[in-house]
Amino acid sequence: VALGTIADIAPLTDENRILAKFGMSKIKHTNKVGLQALLKVAGLQGTDITPYEIGFMLGPRINALGRIADAAKAVELLITEDKKCAEVIAQELDWANQNRQKIEETILTQASERVEKTDLAKKRFLVLADENWHEGVVGIVAARIVERFYRSTILIAIKENRGKGSGRSIPGFHLYAALKSCEDYLLNFGGHKYAAGLTISREKIASFSELIDKYTWQNTTDELFSRKIFIDASASFYDFDDDFLKTLAKFEPFGPENPEPVFVTTGLEVVGYPKIVGKEHLRFKVREKKDRVLDVIAFGKSETILKLVKGQEDHLDIAYYLDENSFAGKTKLQLKIKDMQVKIKKTTA
DSSP: OHHHHHHTTOOOSHHHHHHHHHHHHHHTTOOOHHHHHHHHHTTOTTOOOOHHHIIIIIHHHHHHHHHHSOTHHHHHHHHOOOHHHHHHHHHHHHHHHHHHHHHHHHHHHHHHHHHHTSOGGGOSEEEEEETTSOTTTHHHHHHHHHHHHOSEEEEEEEETTEEEEEEEOOTTOOHHHHHHHTGGGOSEEEEOSSEEEEEEEGGGHHHHHHHHHHHHHHHOOGGGGSOOOOOOEEOOGGGOOHHHHHHHHTTOSOBTTBOOOOEEEEEEEEEEEEEEETTTEEEEEEEETTTEEEEEEETTOGGGGGTOOBTOTTOEEEEEEEEEEEETTEEEEEEEEEEEEEOOOOOOO
C-alpha cells in the first residue's frame, strides 16, 4: 500500500498518510524476497525508506517493465517466494529502468523543442502528440515538461488511429476535472487532481487540445501561472535543536497535500568556497551570526556559484527544507535549497 500510494502521487493525508508511514517502516526490514531483491539492485539495503526512495528509486523500477515491456514481471517480483527468481526479475527491472531513462530523455528533448516554439503567453494547457513516442514513458515526460514550463501538460503517443496519453498538472489546477469537461472528445480517461491518463482517436487530438486550453483559460487566472514559493516560517539556525527536529519528524511522511515545510533565513555569510557537484548542483556552507554554520545543497543551481562571495556578510537569503545528509556512517543536518537570493553589494568609484 505504501509503495502504490506514494508511487502514484496520491495525497499523503488522512489514512493515506498513516498507511504510507507504517508501510515504509516495514519495507526496510521486509521478509518479501521480491522487495529484498529490489532494494538490493537500487542500492537501498539497510536504508531508511522515505517517499523519495519510493518515488524516485523503487517505484520507477517497478513501473519500468510495464512502461516498455510486460508489467506481469513486476507483479511476479512482488509475490514470488523464490529468492533466485526475485533476483533475476529485479535485474530485469533495473535494466528496463535504465532503458526507460534513455527513451525518456529522447522524448523530453523533442517535446521541449516543440514547447519552446510555442507562445506560452497564449497557451495555458499543453497537449503534445507524436507517432514515435512510447506510451509507457509519456507520463514521466509530461511531469518534467510541467516542471520546466509550468503549464499543465498531456503527452500523447499515437499508434495507428488511436492515441494514449498521460498528463500532469500544476498546483491549483484539477486535471481530472479538466478532462471531464472534454469527455465527449475522449474514448476513456481516468485519474485525479495531479495525474491522469486518457485514450483518444487520432482525428480528435487537435480539437481536444483547443478545447482543454479554452477550459483552462476560463477556469484559471494569470496568478496561477506564476511560480510561487510558500514559506511556512522565518527561522534562525539556532532554532534547529534535537527537540525541534523530532517534533518536525512527527509530520512525516511529506508529499502531495502534506508538503515538506519551507523555512527562510536571511542575511547569511558564505563560508569557504562553494563546489559544483554532479552536473549542475551546488554545495557550500553558510554562517549565521558568526558561529552557527550549516551545510547547504542547491540542486540545479550551479550557475549561482558566480554570484557567491566567500566571507561577505549579510550576502545571502535562502528558502529551504531541512534535510539529513549521511556520509561515512555519520549523519548531520543540511539545508536543501528551494530558492536563494544573492545580495550584490554596490561598490563606489
